Amino acid sequence: MAGDRSGRRWVTVVVFALALYVVIRAAGTPRGDSPPRTGASAPATRGPAPSASATPSSYDPADYxxxxxxxxxxxxxxxxxxxxxxxxxxxxxxxxxxxRAWQKYKPDAAFGIANMHRATFDEVRKGRDFAGRSWTELPDDRDLAIEAEAWYLHDLAAQLPAAWSAPYSRNDLLALGYNTGAGNMLAFAHGATPGSQARSYLDKLHTGWAKAGRAVGT
Incomplete structure (x- = not known):
């Protein structure tokens, strides 16, 4: 739900998206795609995002x-x-x-390093210190993307029951909720079986869990 779950379509769109990317990088981002600004500068807590305009292959979550x-x-x-x-x-x-090039080809694509859809961002930002920010800013402000992700996980956690019968940890269920939405998360907590994509997402979470811990120093 929060991220773009079209992994199977990635191979078929990557060439087209890369072509658009090359054109946009060569010509400069069109004015209409520029994210709205809510002030003269971003909050001091955000700071400069490393590699924000680097080549597509250079992103490493550990940098954040x-x-x-x-x-x-x-x-x-x-x-x-x-x-x-x-x-x-x-x-x-x-x-x-x-x-932005990919979003032109797939208007329902997610934005930002946490792959968040517009509807999810608009719901999560309510009452938060980034309530005045726009979903279109997520590709350019990686700290905003992380903040929105963390608050979404917080909101999912608030919906978990005190106990559940399924053999999933709290973090498992929150990751499944991030991937598939709160309703599916609760269904999994009560014994529903995740589909192949959700199962793959959870398997990937387990595979990268230790690496994530090292990255944040836990």
Whole structure:
């Protein structure tokens, strides 16, 4: 739900998206694609995002460990989980121009390094310190993407029952919720079987769990 779950279509669109990416990088991002600004500068806590305009293959979630730890503390969720989700969502290039090129081809695509859809971002930002920010800013502000991810995980956690019968940990269920939505998360908690894509997402989370822990120093 939060991320773009069209992994099977990635092979068929990557050539087209790369072509658009090259054109946009060569000509400059069109004015209409420029994210709206809410002030003269971003909040001091965000700081410069490393490799924000690097080549598509250069993104490493571990570069954002400082932001992950800060946003995890702010929202009361596991920093290791926030980082593990970023690793799960790093399956596609996260260059701003590339994301916008892909979004032109797939209007329902997600934005930002946490792969968040517009509807999810608009719901999560309500009442938060980034309520005035726009979903279109996510590709350019990676700390904003991490903050929105952490708050979404926080909101999912608030919906979990006190106990559940399924053999999943709290972090497993939150990751499944991030991938498939709150309703499916609750269904899994009560014994529903995840589909192949959700199962693959959970397997990937487990595979990268230790790496995520090392990245945030746990």
């Amino acid at each position: 460990a400082t932001q992950v730890r800060a946003r995890a503390r702010q929202t009361g969720v596991s920093a290791q989980l926030v980082m593990a989700v970023l690793y799960n969502e790093a399956y596609k290039p996260h260059d701003p121009a590339f994301e």
